[in-house]
Amino acid sequence: MTVATMNETIRYPDSFLGLSELGKKPTPYKPTYQFAGSHINDNHKYYSNCPTGHKDIQVCIDIGIEGYLQQGDAQKLYELAYFSSGDILELGTFCGLSTSIIAQAIYDSKREIRFETVDIDKDANEKAQKNVLSKTGRAPVKFNILDATEYLDKAIAAGKSYGFIFVDHWHGYEATYEAAMRAKKLLKNGGFCLFHDYNDPANTDPEHVYGVYKGANDAMLCDPNFEFYGLFGCTALFRKSI
């Protein structure tokens, strides 16, 4: 079942998976916004068929920047950035793989969207700045070196708001929950929050550090102002519905 909402976005409630089902079913890219054709443009389509096999992991895209995104993740990131109704925040820059996809989409959309990305790793950030520049050339990105929770608290205190927040930093329960609770305050009405590594079987292992599935669900699912919008690649999408 899909649900087309009044403001022309598409929800996939049936793609929700229980904990024991994570990583067992294909969850390919599907559009959230309504647009003609299967992809927005050639840059978006590229991620449906781009090289994979980064570090011999067959599902990870291999486009010249170190990182662990699937084709479905990359297509969803591009789409959400292209259509974002407000500024964009990314938690977890690493070497700039997702950053470059978001930056390219903003550039292609020809809209005035501010894009901030946050990480604590200075060395990786130097690589990210070079990678984003060489991939996108001209897309504006503000790189920040700070703990994600601290950054979010400062953003709340400064009265910032975002149309799209991508959560991909530390994948433990506490860090994810802290980010999700703060993202709820920072998102504009109708804004989207995308969690990476939500649909990953590591979340089922109590010995593993991953707590994205539980952290995101505990913050989002019980909140009547948020709706589950679907699984795409290994990401989960939630929307602030009012």
Ligand SMILES: C[S@@+](CC[C@H](N)C(=O)[O-])C[C@H]1O[C@@H](n2cnc3c(N)ncnc32)[C@H](O)[C@@H]1O
């Ligand atoms: C999975 S990687 C991000 C991947 C990136 N989005 C990409 O597409 O390649 C996670 C990043 O989060 C950063 N990180 C870990 N804990 C953090 C924290 N508390 N605050 C901000 N960044 C953090 C790490 O330094 C690392 O670069």
